[in-house]
Amino acid sequence: MDRGTMRESVGWASRSGGGGGELQPGVGTNLACLIPLSSPLPSEPRMSDESPASAVAAPPRETRAVRLRSLPRRTYRFRVLGMGLAALPLIAVMRELDSPWPVWAWMGLGCFLWPHLAYLLARRSADPFRAELRNFVLDSFFAGSWVPLMHFNLMPSVVLLAVVSADKINSGIRGLWLRSLPGMLLAIVAGGLLTGFAFAPVTSLTVMMASLPILVIHTLAVSLSSYQLVRRVQQQNLLLEALNQRDALTGLDSRSHWEEQSLALLQRHQASGEPATLMLIDADRFKGINDRYGHGAGDDVLRAIADLLRRELQGVGHAGRLGGDEFVVALPAGLAQARDVAERLRGAVAALQFARTPGLQGSVSIGLAPAPAAPLGLREWLEAADRALYRAKHDGRNRTAGSDALPPLDA
Template sequence: MKNDLSSNPLRQLYRRTYVLRVLGMGLGTLPIAVVLQQRHGSWQAWAWAVLVCFAWPHLAFLMARHGRDPAAAERRNLLLDSFFAGTCAPLMHFNLLPSVVLIAVVAADKVTTGIRGLWLRSLGWTAAGIVLGGLLTGFAAAPASDMAVVVASLPILVIHTLVVSAISYSLVRRVQLQNLRLKELAHTDPLTGLHTRRHWEQGIAAMLAALRPDATATLLLIDLDDFKVVNDTHGHPIGDDVLRAIGAIVREHAADRGLAGRLGGDEIALVLPVDSSAAGAIAERIRADVESLRFPLAPSLRCSVSIGIASRPRGENHPRQWIEAADRALYQAKDAGRNRVGSHAPDLPPL
């Protein structure tokens, strides 16, 4: 695989900086050209300006793209940017506004790369460019900037700043979206779309702490019957399809009022803010929906779940006892023949 196709973001740096380099150097041509025209610059000065502002951005791109280490090559290019910007200041006899703007713009480009300390290292290269250019021009100085120079400096000052801001905003938004995605992955099981066990347990603990002592809530513990047989007979991809389908059913019945999570393997928990009778009816609908599932890639496959129900323990704000009660009800359903609902709530009529 070619270096420029590497997944390492730093190896793609030369692609991102290419646009900024072309834009910054190109717009920097305007004030340089105005100053050179005003002081009747030599052909050598004009040639250097053309080389720096037009040829260098493309040469830097090619050097990084075809280099053995594109990231290292681009870091060198960025330092050379500062050197070239430094040479432009004495080239313009240190005309104040365009000299400051060019050096500041090049320094800002270093900051946008995100490479720690790069802008600080670039200051030495800028100083070297100023010294070398000064030696060649005799350090001639004419710092005053007339209106023509001011106007010529505005495009790079305004346009480059806006472009850098837009790129920085895009990078910030990308990081924010990635952080949201990581947070979502940390909280959501990617297969079923339900909460992860840790996030579900945190949600249950918070809910119990917030509930009034007389508030009702019911826990449904759902377990796929003979899941190992499903995987052994039809393969793990079909097993994943089954879990995905059951997760969708649970999410549908949970809607916005329930808290559903995958506790691990084929076990799913659902807490609903209803009494055990209403929860029993919901559990029966979940059981029936799972029983009616059909899979085109496994036409003979029939699935079922066993569900254990437990009402919220009175005066108990720790989820452990609640889960243990639902687990006992689940095993009662398993022992009774599977594909049924078991209850640990005394007020729940048998189903």
């Protein structure tokens, strides 16, 4: 390995390089879905690709498939409820207008039949998610058509249009609101032509009362769903943060988390003289272990080294995996104490036995460097430890060496 190659990125880049959404619609509060769905709806694949959240691992295919299949079922009861509530102001206005039977039939179709029909259509579709999107657009069409049929009665018209629009936006599905707009406008114009654009905007107290349930329940449902979404995002952020701080294979600090912790130690050292030594640990001839015993056995060795590190450190210092077969520890200790720790660790690694891989033996080389004085930083500290590690490798491996500013340590 070329130890002369210094690393980048806060001073370093891993030598071996190893070790290293979609926008989830938050709610189904469509007029058809007044109550938030218990879990986020899956979004369209194309949309998810564009979303910044797609950087986060997408759910496994099976989970997505199950969600897609279950979407119509989850939407169904909310569509039944939402359309049912919309029927209240509609009936109140139609009674006042003494509407003809086709208007009643249209209301009955939209409010009471459509939710069941939509469910059947989506369930029978080869692509239930897209079928549900079409259903959402048709929900808007119904809402739009009811406005002229109510002769533009102000309060229920505004409530229905606002609710149905808010639901599209609130669904989190990009473009859904815009896509449903033409259908809604078309329905308003078509209904207007049928009624001769009859205009009676004054809302009676009865109609106002009948409009309240959908208004109140919708507002509460949107608030609740937003609350749930925010909570879920908060929890996922915490989870992501925790994952970012850990190396997946060994459970030690991830590189970035280790850098944060160690920088703090270095700063304390430079501010108050707190002792600090860096320990850079590299598995010897690790490529050979992989080649001979397989990557699984190599992983076992890395995990075992990490376990020994944890046991040795007992929570003192910051141990991380820089990447590949390289570990690093920032110890709040002087060089002599750090050397003791390093030697114990080295001996323990050399004595490792692997039940699953008899004959497998590992060893590590370790470079030590005391913390540099200001203004030198983490980069320089790591470089000093890297030079020491280079010497340990060069002198035959399975040994500990001090940085070039120090007298060499015995193996």
